[in-house]
Amino acid sequence: MPKKIKFVPGDPYALKNIPAPIPSKEFIPRWYKDAEIAISEKTGKVAGVNDRDVSGGLKSCMPFLDAMISGYLICSWQDYYVKTSESLEEMYAVSINPYTDKHEKTNFHGPEMLRRRDGDIGHTIPRPEGYCSDHMAFSGQWGARLPKGWSALITHPFNRFDLPFITTSGIMDADEWWTGGNIPFFFKKNFEGIIPSGTPIAQIIPIKRSSWISSISTFSVKRQNYLADKVRSVPMGWYRDNIWVKKKYD
Numbered sequence: 001m002p003k004k005i006k007f008v009p010g011d012p013y014a015l016k017n018i019p020a021p022i023p024s025k026e027f028i029p030r031w032y033k034d035a036e037i038a039i040s041e042k043t044g045k046v047a048g049v050n051d052r053d054v055s056g057g058l059k060s061c062m063p064f065l066d067a068m069i070s071g072y073l074i075c076s077w078q079d080y081y082v083k084t085s086e087s088l089e090e091m092y093a094v095s096i097n098p099y100t101d102k103h104e105k106t107n108f109h110g111p112e113m114l115r116r117r118d119g120d121i122g123h124t125i126p127r128p129e130g131y132c133s134d135h136m137a138f139s140g141q142w143g144a145r146l147p148k149g150w151s152a153l154i155t156h157p158f159n160r161f162d163l164p165f166i167t168t169s170g171i172m173d174a175d176e177w178w179t180g181g182n183i184p185f186f187f188k189k190n191f192e193g194i195i196p197s198g199t200p201i202a203q204i205i206p207i208k209r210s211s212w213i214s215s216i217s218t219f220s221v222k223r224q225n226y227l228a229d230k231v232r233s234v235p236m237g238w239y240r241d242n243i244w245v246k247k248k249y250d
Contacts, residue, residue, distance in 0.1 A: 002248065005072070005206060006145040010180050013110060014141040018077045019198075021142055023249045024157075025069040027200055031162065032068070035059045038236060049236075056236035062244045067158035070247055071205040074140060074154075074183070075198050078113050079103060082164065083192040088116065088134040094194065103194055113139055122184060128166055131186040136165070138201050140180030146206055148175050153205040154183065160200065164191040167202050173209070 009015035036057035040047040047054045058064065081103065083090040091114060094103040117135040127133050144152050155169035167185040172178075183202050231238045 002250075003147055003150070003206065005204075006178075007072075008143040008145055008178050010141045010143065014180075017110060018141045019075065021072040021074050021144065021204060023069075024071050024073050024203060025249065027073055027075075028068065029160070029162065032059070032065075054235050060236045060240070062240050064159060066244075066247065068160075069249075070158075071153075071203050071249055072144070073157060073200040074138075074142070074202045074204065075200050076113060076138075076195060077141075077197055078108065079197050080114060080195045081105070081193075082187060082195055084132050084187050084189055086189060087132045088136070088187060091116075111139055111141060115139070117182075117184070125168070127186060130189055131166060132189055134187065136185050136187060137182040138167075138185060140183050140202075143178035143180045144172075144174050144204050145178040146174040149209055150175055151207050151209050153207050154202050155205070156185075157200040157203045163199070164188045164193065164195065171207070174206075 007020040009018070009020070036046040037059045038047045038049045038051065038054040039045070039057045040051065041053045041055055046057065079094045079096075081090065081092055081094045082088075093106050093108045093113070095106040096102070097104045115137055117137050122135045125135070146152060152172045152174040153169070154172060156167040157163065165185045165187050167183060172181075185201070227243075230242070
């Protein structure tokens with residue numbers, strides 16, 4: 001029996017006008033779709049799956065894909081123009097002028113989507129290398145309600161290094177608290193462009209709360225060596241065909 005996640009709008013406006021989070025599998029970036037399946041072991045270049053002496057490429061790595069298609073994505077609902085240097089210089093909502101087919105600044109009367117967090121809040125957070133010092137926040141308009149005993153990991157969309165910002169991570173006990181809340185992030189330095197509506201801002205991963213105790217097991221080492229030999233026995237796909245469990249997030 002699948003678990004249920006319920007997305008709760010912050011108010012009637014959000015329910016009518018702001019899209020709810022979507023399954024992550026619905027937003028696979030073009031660069032991943034264009035990635036290689038196989039690599040020549042002789043040249044290190046992209047190869048065909050039926051070529052000789054090949055090993056798996058990026059699209060053969062199921063853990064990499066699993067991270068990107070698990071859970072749900074919170075996405076932006078407006079087009080935003082952003083310009084940064086060492087810090088944020090400009091940021092405002094834009095829309096397409098139907099007469100010029102160009103983005104122009106717009107007066108939006110709904111909830112503010114992006115804002116700078118002024119004052120000392122979060123001032124001790126180390127800024128990631130290559131990102132502005134401005135502490136930004138995305139205004140979450142939908143909350144995620146989970147079954148009893150479950151929490152929600154909210155983090156930067158996995159493996160999405162192409163995005164012009166980086167989102168911080170947090171865990172919310174979403175069986176008791178499911179507000180949208182503020183989602184902090186930092187812009188990349190020296191970025192100028194349009195961040196379009198529908199851009200993934202954060203990924204929601206349901207996680208089961210449990211108590212854990214760590215230990216060291218020599219058996220685990222032996223098993224991993226055994227599995228590594230199995231993986232090397234075929235050109236590609238052993239993990240996918242023998243270990244991988246397909247996850248479902250609808």
